[in-house]
Amino acid sequence: MALYNLTINDVKTQLEVEPDMPLLWALRDILGLVGTKYGCGIALCGACTVHVNDKPMRACTVRVSDLVGKSVRTIEGLATSTTLHPLQQAWIAADVPQCGYCQSGQIMAAAALLKSNPNPSDADIDSAMAGNYCRCGTYNRIRSAIHSAAKAARLSYDATQRDVGQERKV
Amino acid sequence: MKQFIEAVQKKLNTQFTQDRRKFLKVTGIVGAGFTLATLMPDHLAATESEETVASNELNAFVSVSSDGKITIYSANAEMGQGIKTALPMIIAEEMGARWQDVEVIQSPINQHKFGRQSVGGSTTIPRTWNQMREMGASAREMFLSAGALIMELPISELKAADSMISHGSGRFMTFGQLATLAAKQTVPDPKSLKFKDRDDYTILGSAISGVDNLALTTGLAMFGIDTQLPGMLYAIYHKCPAIGGRVISANLDEVKATPGIIDAFVVKGNNNVRELLDGVAIVGTNTHAVFKAKQALLVKWDESEASKDNWDELAERGSSLHGTRGSDVVINKGNVKSIFDDPKNTTLAAFYEYPFVAHLCMEPMNCTANYIKGNHGSKDQLEIWVPHQFPERSRSVLQSMFGVKTDQIKFHQMRLGGSFGRRVYSEYICEVCEISKRVGAPVKLTWTREDDIHHDFFRTGGFQSVKGAINPEGKLVGFEDHYIGTQINGQPVSGSRFSDTEFPLQNIDNVYASKTMLDIRTPCGPWRAPGSNTTAFVTQSFLHELAVAGNRDFVEFMLEILGAPRWFEKGNIRSLNTGRAAEVIKLAARQSGWGRSMPEGSGLGMAFYFCHAAHIAEVAHVSVDSNKKLTVHKVIVAVDVGPIINMSGATSQVVGAVIDGLSTMMAQKITMQEGRIQQSNFHDYEVLRMPNAPEVDVHFIQSDYAPTGLGEPALPPLAPAVGNAIYAATGHRVRKMPISEEGYSF
Numbered sequence: 001m002a003l004y005n006l007t008i009n010d011v012k013t014q015l016e017v018e019p020d021m022p023l024l025w026a027l028r029d030i031l032g033l034v035g036t037k038y039g040c041g042i043a044l045c046g047a048c049t050v051h052v053n054d055k056p057m058r059a060c061t062v063r064v065s066d067l068v069g070k071s072v073r074t075i076e077g078l079a080t081s082t083t084l085h086p087l088q089q090a091w092i093a094a095d096v097p098q099c100g101y102c103q104s105g106q107i108m109a110a111a112a113l114l115k116s117n118p119n120p121s122d123a124d125i126d127s128a129m130a131g132n133y134c135r136c137g138t139y140n141r142i143r144s145a146i147h148s149a150a151k152a153a154r155l156s157y158d159a160t161q162r163d164v165g166q167e168r169k170v
Numbered sequence: 171m172k173q174f175i176e177a178v179q180k181k182l183n184t185q186f187t188q189d190r191r192k193f194l195k196v197t198g199i200v201g202a203g204f205t206l207a208t209l210m211p212d213h214l215a216a217t218e219s220e221e222t223v224a225s226n227e228l229n230a231f232v233s234v235s236s237d238g239k240i241t242i243y244s245a246n247a248e249m250g251q252g253i254k255t256a257l258p259m260i261i262a263e264e265m266g267a268r269w270q271d272v273e274v275i276q277s278p279i280n281q282h283k284f285g286r287q288s289v290g291g292s293t294t295i296p297r298t299w300n301q302m303r304e305m306g307a308s309a310r311e312m313f314l315s316a317g318a319l320i321m322e323l324p325i326s327e328l329k330a331a332d333s334m335i336s337h338g339s340g341r342f343m344t345f346g347q348l349a350t351l352a353a354k355q356t357v358p359d360p361k362s363l364k365f366k367d368r369d370d371y372t373i374l375g376s377a378i379s380g381v382d383n384l385a386l387t388t389g390l391a392m393f394g395i396d397t398q399l400p401g402m403l404y405a406i407y408h409k410c411p412a413i414g415g416r417v418i419s420a421n422l423d424e425v426k427a428t429p430g431i432i433d434a435f436v437v438k439g440n441n442n443v444r445e446l447l448d449g450v451a452i453v454g455t456n457t458h459a460v461f462k463a464k465q466a467l468l469v470k471w472d473e474s475e476a477s478k479d480n481w482d483e484l485a486e487r488g489s490s491l492h493g494t495r496g497s498d499v500v501i502n503k504g505n506v507k508s509i510f511d512d513p514k515n516t517t518l519a520a521f522y523e524y525p526f527v528a529h530l531c532m533e534p535m536n537c538t539a540n541y542i543k544g545n546h547g548s549k550d551q552l553e554i555w556v557p558h559q560f561p562e563r564s565r566s567v568l569q570s571m572f573g574v575k576t577d578q579i580k581f582h583q584m585r586l587g588g589s590f591g592r593r594v595y596s597e598y599i600c601e602v603c604e605i606s607k608r609v610g611a612p613v614k615l616t617w618t619r620e621d622d623i624h625h626d627f628f629r630t631g632g633f634q635s636v637k638g639a640i641n642p643e644g645k646l647v648g649f650e651d652h653y654i655g656t657q658i659n660g661q662p663v664s665g666s667r668f669s670d671t672e673f674p675l676q677n678i679d680n681v682y683a684s685k686t687m688l689d690i691r692t693p694c695g696p697w698r699a700p701g702s703n704t705t706a707f708v709t710q711s712f713l714h715e716l717a718v719a720g721n722r723d724f725v726e727f728m729l730e731i732l733g734a735p736r737w738f739e740k741g742n743i744r745s746l747n748t749g750r751a752a753e754v755i756k757l758a759a760r761q762s763g764w765g766r767s768m769p770e771g772s773g774l775g776m777a778f779y780f781c782h783a784a785h786i787a788e789v790a791h792v793s794v795d796s797n798k799k800l801t802v803h804k805v806i807v808a809v810d811v812g813p814i815i816n817m818s819g820a821t822s823q824v825v826g827a828v829i830d831g832l833s834t835m836m837a838q839k840i841t842m843q844e845g846r847i848q849q850s851n852f853h854d855y856e857v858l859r860m861p862n863a864p865e866v867d868v869h870f871i872q873s874d875y876a877p878t879g880l881g882e883p884a885l886p887p888l889a890p891a892v893g894n895a896i897y898a899a900t901g902h903r904v905r906k907m908p909i910s911e912e913g914y915s916f
């Protein structure tokens with residue numbers, strides 16, 4: 001066991017875990033952030049997608065020890081203090097989820113896409129989202145929700161209002 | 171919305187305390203029609219609600235508080251089929267409620283109060299349709315009589331709508347204002363209740379976003395796997411890769427020395443695959459620790475009694491039966507022999523094959539249990555948090571396994587991350603209860619994805635040898651099917667049922683169908699539209715072969731076989747109605763531009779199937795290139811399941827089933843060797859991804875028959891529609907799934 005310092009959802013966090021502990025299980029079992037899901041453990045389903053320094057990462061294969069000093073965002077930290085992320089709103093408006101289990105990962109993958117490409121084409125969406133499996137087959141609604149969120153975001157989203165600065169230890 | 175955000179922030183701030191209950195209690199109702207219930211873990215919701223809103227209970231399902239909030243219980247498991255939204259919609263409609271005022275809460279498990287709390291077989295809607303309408307209508311009548319009392323107006327002049335009771339004069343009182351008095355009114359005799367006319371519906375038939383969507387999109391929905399209890403430990407359970415193997419020994423000391431491991435022990439099972447098989451439990455402080463320790467585990471198995479199943483051998487046995495008849499005759503009508511022998515007729519024979527497939531629920535099997543041993547005369551208590559289609563079903567098993575009575579077991583229904591028929595067995599419940607009892611602590615058992623695939627209850631593979639005859643006019647005059655399925659201990663497995671109601675056996679005069687069941691050991695179970703999902707592929711593909719041989723248009727050919735509009739079993743809406751069938755076929759044809767000329771390498775294919783009381787036709791539009799790269803551009807679906815409850819949810823079920831069907835037919839195949847399942851995770855069990863998802867265009871015929879379920883029946887027609895379209899595009903006939911084995915890919 002060793003101590004690792006990283007930022008999770010804007011909160012400076014110290015984790016004491018085994019060096020090979022994947023982020024996924026630190027989030028779920030140690031921090032209680034169970035919105036990030038387990039689906040395969042080998043980076044092939046996307047259910048565990050989070051952001052590390054704004055880039056999409058599969059939490060099941062990235063180790064806590066590799067994240068020292070980095071900033072992690074999970075589905076629980078996607079909404080700002082005043083509003084849902086445009087993707088979350090679009091997801092609700094389009095009634096995307098069926099069982100819903102893959103949706104945290106889908107939304108995080110989509111959010112990373114919009115960050116790097118605010119106006120994605122169908123093909124951009126398909127290639128960014130190809131690693132996120134949905135057993136229930138919600139792909140078409142996901143694609144259209146990403147388009148409508150992109151449109152809404154271009155109109156209004158202001159991502160500057162996140163609370164920062166708390167300290168915590170585990 | 172602001173309060174919701176505060177809830178999320180609070181959640182973040184409390185994420186380390188693990189005190190979810192406290193967090194949930196301090197938050198209030200959140201805005202925009204999304205309420206606290208949607209943010210709550212289901213197992214806490216019931217407790218919370220009893221404390222806060224149970225004051226005016228109109229019946230088991232409906233409570234209304236004086237601020238106008240209408241709480242409706244959803245009593246069945248939500249697994250993505252959408253009933254947690256659809257059933258409350260029915261109640262709200264009959265009540266005259268505004269949907270914005272409704273808050274839906276997962277009910278506790280209590281079958282005395284809520285009736286049968288199971289889901290499966292696309293039966294929940296048809297089974298509960300009248301019950302839900304009664305609950306709504308009964309509440310409505312109680313509000314009407316409360317309104318009549320207070321406003322001193324004749325009840326016949328009042329109406330219930332928009333969450334209020336109003337009078338033509340303009341006077342009105344809201345449900346909130348009337349709630350206390352309404353709850354005191356006599357509960358009407360169910361026989362006296364009148365249901366609304368469809369024309370007056372304001373909620374049913376509209377598109378309503380799922381009641382848990384806010385929680386699902388913010389990571390706060392509680393699936394079974396998300397259960398967290400104070401002092402909870404984490405476990406895996408490792409069973410013999412060949413079903414039925416018994417543990418001889420294991421390197422437990424080595425495993426226990428792995429970091430984070432608290433205990434490891436051998437469990438002697440009862441050799442019942444649906445209950446408890448032999449295995450090794452590893453218990454630790456987190457999931458990673460136990461997953462990792464599992465890799466260090468070495469078990470010596472006694473496989474003398476274990477499964478020796480081998481897919482290649484099974485496929486050989488199946489294909490050796492091509493052209494034969496089975497000893498078990500399903501139907502023998504007219505004289506097929508003379509039809510096939512008649513030289514004027516064109517006769518065709520073919521052999522079809524389909525593999526075993528896995529359920530691959532996105533949420534792997536898991537369960538959390540807390541077995542508290544009694545002391546000083548108190549009894550043992552067993553509390554279980556489980557994602558399951560029918561938790562009650564495991565009660566009797568647990569009673570006999572642990573020698574407890576029914577009042578010593580308490581279930582919490584958790585949300586299911588998909589099921590498709592998988593979560594009807596109880597073995598993962600039995601496993602975790604045994605482990606929790608052994609370690610004396612609450613335990614969450616999580617199967618690895620590999621466990622989940624290796625120890626599935628698979629959709630069975632199988633074969634059909636079919637034969638048909640077309641007369642000189644191109645009419646289907648004879649049909650024969652030798653259905654080759656599988657059985658375990660002399661019982662056909664769930665997906666190996668074939669009956670004389672199978673289309674087109676009832677529709678033509680000369681038919682013969684028989685069955686052979688091959689013995690297997692590999693566990694099988696229901697998988698989205700069991701039996702239908704494979705038989706539709708065979709019969710609808712082969713009917714297309716016959717239409718082609720007779721130089722007939724497939725739509726015309728099908729309509730001719732269906733004949734005059736009639737029920738096959740009078741008065742039974744769960745039987746085939748040839749008129750409903752013809753209408754969906756015609757609608758799908760019209761919407762797809764059936765009959766238009768297609769460019770080289772492209773084609774349209776149609777299939778119709780009837781199951782689960784649903785009449786569904788699908789047309790696939792595909793292109794195939796010279797490397798057999800398949801593009802499914804669009805699938806047009808025409809559905810008659812009666813009136814639609816939730817247009818959004820219903821459309822999702824159809825689209826999802828189409829995509830599931832395509833995913834399965836393309837590349838999914840489970841094989842076994844020496845009883846061992848050879849696939850283990852997404853790298854060797856391929857699934858359809860977003861770039862290959864076709865556009866799906868869904869059309870409903872909202873006939874006047876009672877509504878029926880839609881979780882399964884849109885899947886079976888997909889494979890034959892695509893197969894027939896591939897034929898139209900290329901002239902190549904697909905007779906074997908998955909089609910990747912014949913060189914196709916996306």
Ligand code: FES
Binds near residue numbers: 038042046048059060
């Ligand atoms: S669990 Fe990480 S990609 Fe599947």
Ligand code: FES
Binds near residue numbers: 101135250588
């Ligand atoms: S919604 Fe069920 S897996 Fe995507």
